Amino acid sequence: MSVDKSLLKRFILLYVEDDDVIRLELSQLLSNFFAKVLVAKDGKEGLRTFLENEDEIDIVLTDINMPYLNGIEMVKKIRGINSKVSVIFATAHSDTEFLAEAIKLRVQEYIVKPIDVRNLLSLMNDIASNLYQELLLKQQQEELSRYKEILDSNNIVIKTDIHLNITYVNDLFCQISGFDSHELIGKELKSLKFPDVASEVYTNLYAKVLNHKPWQGKLKNLKKDGTFYNTDAYVIPTLDETGEMNGAISIQKDITEELNKKREIQLALMKDKSDIYIKSKEGSLEQNSIINELKYKLETTQLELEHAIKNIDKYIYSNEKYRLENKNLKTEIGLYKKNSTSNIAFKMSKENSDLRLEIKKLKDKLSQVEQNDEKSISQLKVNYDEKITELEDKISELTEQLDSVQSDEVLLQKLEYWKEKAKMETQRVENLEKQIIAHADKSLLSKIFG
Template identity: 80%
Template sequence: MSIDKNLLKRLTLLYVEDDDTIRGELTDLLGNFFKKVFSSKDGKEGLRTFLENEDEINIILTDINMPVLNGIEMIRKIRGVNEKVPIIFATAYSDNEFLAEAIKLKVREYIVKPIDIRNLLSLMNEIASKLYQEFLLKQQQDELSKYKEILDSNNIVIKTDIHLNITYVNELFCQISGFQKDELIGKEFKYLKYPDVANDIYTNLYANVLNNKSWQGKLKNIKKDGTFYNTDAYVIPTLDDTGEMTGAISIQKDITEELNKKREIQLALMKEKSDIYIRSKEGSLEQNLIINDLKNRLEIAQIELEQAMKNLDKYIYSNEKYRLENKNLKTEIGLYKKNSNTNIAFKLSKENSDLRLEVKKLKEKLTSLEQNDEKRFIQLKINYEEKITELEEKIAELTEQLDSVQSDDVLLQKLEYWKDKAKEETQRLENLEKQIISFADKNLLSKIFG
């Protein structure tokens, strides 16, 4: 058998031998394999060394025949305080009496001197392997114990027999349910079912567990006072070494508070949605009122703009009429001037005199008309410019209000249309002004725009 030095290096050895030479040589040799080696010259010293270092010493190798206190007596005293530490006897004798006593003292092995080192290390390796397995097992048991403690402190634990009758409940279950342990022992598992829970849930649970399958789901359990609590439950069958079912264990987590919080959140969300819906309806009604008001004001502005365009057309027509009258008057004046310069002027002195008077009157009338036209033109221009500016400002104001409360495509398109319409009318007015400028007399234009 190969020697696993890593296993031996984990252990501490107590070596008791009265022969100084053998003890010294073997201590040095074993020191290469073990973590630490204590050596003692007799049973009394060996006992004292063990008692002082009991938690550290893992294996004892001792001779039987020693002065002061022999090996048998030393081991007997050690067994009084420690029944598990492995012991190997080394002796030159193979007396049956010693062997019988060694068996009573639970001595692990027995080797005959002179010691075969290979055989000794092989025996110690077997012991080290078993000790390591025991260490791992203890470690697992400690971990399982911690897990169980954590499980018990945070979860409801219920155990049943093969018929799913309750055999154990933990303290947390009693705290939550209000039942005492002795009130439930022997009761069937579904005794905990709240009355309004469907029987199908427990039928399915029983069918799974009794067929050696696990079950997971939510349960609504009854409390002693008649109220209930909700759990997230996991039920698994327990088996013996042969795989036969011995019962079941249920691990449950109380989720009552969690469900209550979810319900509160859902109710709050529903209330919030209802409030939002009501506010949106109120806001929509208010918005519709504002939009309708803006529509009415826009329609009024449109009517005013159309009326202004009609007035502008009238003004343009009147202006064109007076322009033509002025032109005719200028033509008549030119004819009168031309006739007054002919060779027969001296024959028509009386007529010329009358004509001069008429021309004077016509000039005065023309001047008066020009002045009146100039005043009317300027006044009309100022009035309509102010009207157009006022309408443009009103449209801009209505547009801004409409943009702040409404994004409806139709209204926006209408607004854009009236913007474009206003631009077109402005352009039209500019074109009319250009036409007026192109046809009117320069003297009149200089007086109007001078």
């Protein structure tokens, strides 16, 4: 048989042997398999070592014939302290008297000297396997016990017999329902039903459980004071070792407070929805009013912009008119100068004087026209710069107001359209200024733009 070294490493061994050579050699070998090997040279020392390490030692391997205290006497004293520790005797005896003593002391195994190490390890492996299974079983039992405590402390637990008559209720059930346990023992499970619960609920529950099937659902249970509480319930049949049903167990969680909170939340949500609807209706009216106002402002701004465009057209027309007049005046002056030079020989009197007078008048008129043009162009430039700035500010303000109160895609598109149009008109004014600069007289431009 193979030895599970990892299994043996879970346990601690007490080895008692009076032969120094055997004790040293075997203890060193066993140290490779066990988590720890405690060694004693006689029964008295072995008992003392056991008492000092009682909670740790799992297996005792001991010789029988030893000084001070033999193996049987030592094990008798150990059994008086711990009745469960596993014991293996190593002995040269195999008579009936020894076997009877070993049985009385509940010794698991015995081996005959000289010791067969393989056989010893095989026996120890069997014992360790049993100990490990007992340990797992103990852990499972402790875990189940903890689960039961948690279950009992947090859930209603009801047990019934095969006819679904109540045989047990836990403290939490009594605390919630107000009933004492003796008031319900022997009564049917459906006696807990609140009067307004449909009979079909318990009919379906009984049918499933009595057919060895679990039932799950919500129950409305009666309290002792006539009120009720709600639970999430799970009822399962319990079976005996032959697989026959011997009763049922119901685990229920009180959800009364949870349902009450849900109802409160639903009522609050209904109220909130009503308030939101009223506010949204009021807000919609207010928003429509603001939108209409913005539409009116946009239309007004559009008219102002169109008026400004017309004024700009007039300004361009006037500027072109003045430019042509200037050009004509300069042509006339040139002609007058030319004629005065060519005819000087025969027009030295009155005509020459009239020509000078006319030239002076033309120069004065030209100067006056230039001054008027300068003032007019300068004033128009200032006025339209202010107007464009004012319109841009208005459009920006209206855009911000419109963005803050509504998200109507059509209005946004209109706003983008007027923004783009304002931008195009600004560009158009700039282009006109460039055209004026390109075509106007340089001396006149220097006076206008400084």
